[in-house]
Amino acid sequence: EVQLVESGGVVVQPGGSLRLSCTASGFTFDEYTMHWVRQAPGKGLQWVSLINWDGGTTHYEDSVKGRFTVSRDNSKNSLYLQMESLRPEDTALYYCVRGARGDGTKEFDYWGQGTLVTVSS
C-alpha cells in the first residue's frame, strides 16, 4: 500500500524557517518525481514544487522561489521542503504528492494527509 506521511508543520513567526519532511512507503521511491502542494485554509490547491527522481531537476512556484528548497534522500525514502523567510501567506496545509514514474503521464495519484504550517506572530 502506497503511503505518504508528512511531518514538521508547526506555528512559526514571520521571517522564520521550517523544514517539512515526507516519508514514503509502498512503492519504489527513487523511480518517481515528487511534489509539494499546499492549500491555505478555506482556499483552493496551489502547486509549490517538484523534484525529479534523482534530485537533479527542481521547479518552484514563483512566490516561493528563492525561499523554499526541495530535496530528497532516496536512501531514506524521504522528501523534504526547506522553507525560509516565511510569510503569513505561506500559512497552509502542505501535501506531499507522488508524481510521475519516469516519462509517464500519470501524476498526483497519491497524496499524504498534509502537515499544517501556520505563520503568525
Next chain:
Amino acid sequence: DIQLTQSPSSLSASVGDRVTITCRASQSIRRYLNWYHQKQGNAPKLLIYAASSLQSGVPSRFSGSGSGTYFTLTISTVQPEDFATYYCQHSYSSPRTFGQGTKLEIK
C-alpha cells in the same frame, strides 16, 4: 504560466442528475489535464488523468474529455458520495497549476 479556468464555480444537483464541469486552459496543454475531487477534511483524490483516462478504482460514472484548451468532466449519474469540490490541474509544464475549483452541492 498556464492559467486554468473552471466553470461553474458552484453547482447544485440532485442525486441521479448528470453534471458537467468545464476547464479551459490559457494555452494548449494537449491532453495533459487531470481531474480531482476533494471532500471536506480529506486530501484530494485523482479521478481522471491525461484528459480521459479513468484512475484505477474510480467509478465509471466519471468521465473526462477534451484536448488543447477545452476539457470537461462529466458525472453521468450523481451519487451522494460525489458531493465535493472538483479541481482540474495541468501537467504540461512547470509550474503546474490548478483550476479554482467547482463545488458540487446537493440541491
